[in-house]
Amino acid sequence: MSQVFFVSSRVLKNKGILQKFTELLEMINPPFIQKENNILIKTHFGEDGNTAYINPLYIRKTVDFIRKKEAYPFIGDTNTLYSGRRKNGVTHLDLAIEHGFSYASMNAPVVILDGLKSNNVKDIPVNLQHFKSVQLGGEFFSADGMIVITHVKGHLIAGMGAAIKNLSMGLGSRTQKQRMHGDIKPEYVQKKCIYCGLCAKVCPESAITVNKPDFNLNRDLCVGCAECITHCPTQALKILWNEKPALLAEKMAETAFVAINHLPGKILFFNFLINITPDCDCMSWSDNALINDIGVLASYDPVAIDQASYDLISQQKILNNSVLEDKDGDIFTLLRPGIDPLRQLEYAESLGLGSRKYDAVDLKW
Ligand code: SF4
Ligand code: SF4
Structure with a gap:
């Protein structure tokens, strides 16, 4: 059974969550962080307008730890499928710097893993149910080990966005993201349409044209990005x-399968159960948190850490002044009633990526 460590975000003995996170990393002391190894810190820099992404201070502490071990840290993410500043490597880097992820403040390079034009990719053959190959950002393969730092929150299509989502959508090339989203074509409900044209404006593939009373969605052009x-x-x-x-959940797990099997035993996961918002950090907004902050989890097992995150979150009371105020129950199912947020974990477990049964270790710091 996999261990999942927990530290609360409550201050205890004048110790806050930043210090607890640093001590947790030191306590785990991952053996794969060795002298002259390249260690990728995989995180998400937040979409333009989003404020809920992981605070860069945690990344800096991780960089400091890796440097103390005389290993070489680099911080990475891949370009997005949808339009926005994270679609192009240059503007993605500009945005990362605006959000606090500069070399000067991080003391480590920020690398767009699939390159400035999303053409630095590597296709790995697999024999899985949905994919015969999985394509990830090329610089991921330059890592000798990886620390995945994830903000846990709701997600439009996956239900819950956590470590499996960060590994799959976060490391997948644009082509791989398209392969994962390929089945998610939108359905149009004419009687609800006010012909504002916003959908056509945000569509990265120009798949929609709106000219009242006509609305046209070209399904051949649509890549299913859900923008x-x-x-x-x-x-x-x-x-x-x-x-x-x-x-989509199963395809995410198959994409994560390649990352995990490339670095077996050399990936440490941190899930931040802080500022748990209804939507993912790919949105250009961050709504009020749905529940109180909980803390930080750490594990070598992505399935166990995501299951533990779900279990802790679903026990919490929903806050007033959130989009779910006056409701009671599991926030992910309340937000998206038709989606099973645990399907990604069931399927990942069936692929051998980890275990949904875990040993929770509350460090009570
Ligand atoms: S034009 Fe597009 S965005 Fe506007 S209401 Fe109709 S479907 Fe929605
Ligand atoms: S039509 Fe397809 S490609 Fe265009 S925004 Fe919608 S889901 Fe994305």
């Missing part, structure tokens, strides 16, 4: 909540 669904003010565009989110 139009996110931005539609009237819910006139939606995903058919049948088997499609489950398919």
Whole structure:
């Protein structure tokens, strides 16, 4: 059974979460951080307008730890499928710097793992149910070990965004992201449409044209990025909540399979259960947190840490002044009733990526 360590975000004996995180990293002291090894710190720099992404201070502490071991830290993420400043490597780096992830403040290079034009990629053959190959950002393969630092929150299609999501969408090339999203084509509900044209404006593939009373969605051009669904003010565009989110969850797990098998035993995961927002950090906003902050989890097992995150979150009371105020229950299911947030974990477990049963170790610091 995998161990999952927990430190609370509450201050105890004048010790705050930043110090607890640093001590947790020192306590675990991952053996794969060896002299002259390249250690990738995988995180998410936050979309333009988003404020809920992991605070760069935690990344700096991780860099300091890696440098103390005389290893070489680098901080990375891949370009997005959807339009925005994270779609292009140059503007992605600009945004990362704006959000506090500069060399000067981090003391480590920030690397766009699939390159400035998303063409630094590596296709790895696999024999899985959905994929015969998985394509990840090329610089991921320059890492001798990896620390994955994830902000846990809700997600439009996966239900919950946590370590498996960070590994898969976060390391996948744009092509791989398209392969994962490929089944998520939006459905149009004409009677709800106000012909504002916002969907056409945000669509990265120019798949939508709106000219009242005409609305046209070219399904051959659509890559299933769900940007139009996110931005539609009237819910006139939606995903058919049948088997499609489950398919995405399984494809995410198959993508994560390649990353985990490339660095067996050389990946440490931290899940931050802090500022748990309804939507992912790819959104250009951050709504109020749904529940109180909980703390930080650490494990070598991505399935165990995500399951433990889900278990801790689903026991919490929902806060007033959040989008779910006055409701009671598991926030992920309340947010997206048709999606099973645990499908990604069930499937990942069946692929041997980890165990949903875990040994929770509350360090009580
Ligand atoms: S964003 Fe929604 S309401 Fe506006 S044109 Fe598109 S489908 Fe219609
Ligand atoms: S139509 Fe919607 S889901 Fe398809 S590519 Fe355009 S924005 Fe993305």
